[in-house]
Amino acid sequence: MDIAQALQSSGIAPIDAETMLAFILQRDRAYLLAHSHDAIDEAQEMRWRQYVDRRRTGEPVAYVIGQREFYGRVFHVDRRVHIPRPSTENLVSMALDFLSNPKDDVRDLETGIIGTAKVLRDCSAVTTIVDVGTGSGCIAITLALERPDLRVIAIDISSEALEVAKENAKRLGAARVEFLEGDLLSPLADLSDPFLLISNPPYLSDTANLSPEVKDFEPSRSLFAGESGEEILLRLGAECIQSPYCHGMVYECLET
Template identity: 40%
Template sequence: MREGAQRLLESGSETPRLDAELLLAHAVGVGRTVILAHPEAPVGADAARGYRADIERRATGEPVAYIRGLKEFYGLAFQVDRRALIPRPETERLVELAETEVMRRLGLGRGGTVPLRILDVGTGSGAVVVALAVSLRRLGAADVVEILALDSSAEALDLARENAVGHAVADRIAFVEADLLPDDGSRVDLVLANLPYVRRDAMASLPRATTFEPSLALDGGPDGLEVIGRLLDRLPDALVDDGLALLEIGGDQGEAIVTLVADRLPGWSCAVVADLAGSPRVARVWRG
């Protein structure tokens, strides 16, 4: 492991030791805690070869999550590959807020014979919507919600379905290939969206690992809010009268999203919620 960590340090990894531990655990087929608890344990020849190959992949900049095919998010393990963006820890804030909002609305009497309808726009790997579905099942609310996961990429939707199956919520989520909104014109109570929000001129300065991810899932246009702005334009057709949109934004876009909502949606409101690091992370958008 020391050899692998040194190779990654020389290649420019910001977390060479952690990367080496995760990749060794992956090669051996155990959890990282086992590696840490038994650093002296011998490694078989096949595992050693696989480990060295994975170290070289990581040395090129490929994300550890893609090499392992796995990323932890909201306490769950998700399959990940180049079909979709790797789930980020800060996106867990979006799931937390969605869960709170769903339970608040159900507490006010929504649901029951008229299910609460949720739309996840740009679902990608399905991490947000699958994590939410698992949480709602745990809270006993799975039967009173309808969840729609939408993406313009058929490949990403396939990955999202695989994750839904893996967490036994595939029967709780409908997957649709479309751009921003479904074509049937139906309205929902809650829109969730983690759309591209990186400014185009900032793409080149992103960590090297992001070059392995789909650029369309990152590039938010000249101001970073181009795709989000397109969704804002269509929110009046997507939300019921008392509906709410929860939109993930960049940590430097708090003021910009408030201004954008005021410009695009006169008479609507926008409040920005911070993540655990104190950075703007989710915009709440609603009528009134």
Template identity: 40%
Template sequence: MEKHEMPDRRFAPVPNMTIGEACVQASCFLEEAGVGEARANAELLLMHLLGLEKSALLRDWRDPFPGKCEAAWAELVERKAKGEPVQYIMGEQWFYGLPFRVTPAVLIPRPETELLVEAVLAAADRLWPAATGDEPEALRQSELEGRSRRRLRAVDVGTGSGAIAVTLAVQRPEWQVCATDLSGEALQVARSNAKRHGAEDRMLWLLGDLLEPVTAAEQPLAVDILISNPPYIPAGDIEGLQREVRDYEPRLALDGGEDGLNPYRKMLKQMQCMSEVPHIAAFELGQGQAHEVARMMADTRWWNEIRIIDDYAGIGRHVIALRTSSSCN
């Protein structure tokens, strides 16, 4: 991917400085380079370099900065000044209370995606209460008997780092979670995160485009829950994204076609090839897309409940659909 090159500026740490002075100097350098939240980024990089938590950083603020770390510190600050996301520099991002390895092969997990996971967990607990074994009367008895013979299966389409899939597997160890991705490198990152959190052996990993590896098998997988945070940026809008996203995050995980909605259209079409449409389908979307995707899902008549979930900024960010009635097509 072609980078939008910034002027090459060198960062020279001041000799004999304190840890606090190192942070302030780096903050000023990053701010001059056009980096947003320069102080916060400098603190994150400093904690990463020195292996300190925030409380320890404040405690050691007036201690001498280790001279042996000056070269490594300069390299970290210069990488951030060029726009590289701090998560890629550190190789990690937290999601739903767990640390996840991230590389330039995967999208960096966002806090708003945690709301999508929460909505799916709540919807599943409503349809299949684990504590009582009771099921909504609207669900067909034959469906329930068939499902009782196997574990609930959730599929995370376009898993990337595996943040969604691994979180579901950790939160619901009784489920079988399947993760798909078009990128083999992304699946490797996701599997490393599953192994890190003790979930790899309870998960399936499928390489392919969206739902294709699920539906194209000789015996298509039965899926109860489908969840996806697919590429949703309109192709023409990518050049206008902030440089941290535009120049460093994988375009494969960003480009949703001309209007950003191609992945949703394709997944809804692919669902026609499934043995049974999932009882729960949940998508993350871009700004201004929620109502159109909700309409597309309603037009299928597969689900009798469809709702939009706002993110922390009040933007419609997710659509979740539930089938609780046997009258749905």
């Protein structure tokens, strides 16, 4: 079997097929087009067929190949964590802008999704970033690498998600990120540093109509937030306002 035959016989979306085969061959998608008649070996073909079978069940490509690019870096992802989206890359850019020029702001991150920034206290005093609901660690690790002058703490209620985040931090050279397990700001009882809160929390209603690709494979705790979809954001906002050390918030949510 050659590259062209593999792609043509896959029965899945061309971009998905190209992404998976390029991953197996450790090449980019442009290589597939330029070398369409190159043969793939037996081991590669077996792996390819396994990947195609998984994708046909609806499993997201990111889980099939075990990675997702985020802000120019490759993060490991699996079913323990939510798959990072482009909207959250835009949220990171928004947080970096906020750190340079703190002000209240609302931005479109993606269709139907907005980022909100709020100044709560003097943000020029901020020395620490706190990422709540870190998942794969993509936000915390990216900010740690983009702003090495700031302390970064990543929190998640899931020990399994934290395992993935720690793996990513080690592999991407962000071992200085501190990981804490717990609910929202509860692990910060001993923190007395002025911090900026950044979060992509669960913000979907429990009755939200999602595609099977999302509903059947991604962890529900990273998606749903009660009947209104606002329960976690409301709790998080209240905790930030009550904390004398939270000087600002940057978070992702649905446009209403």
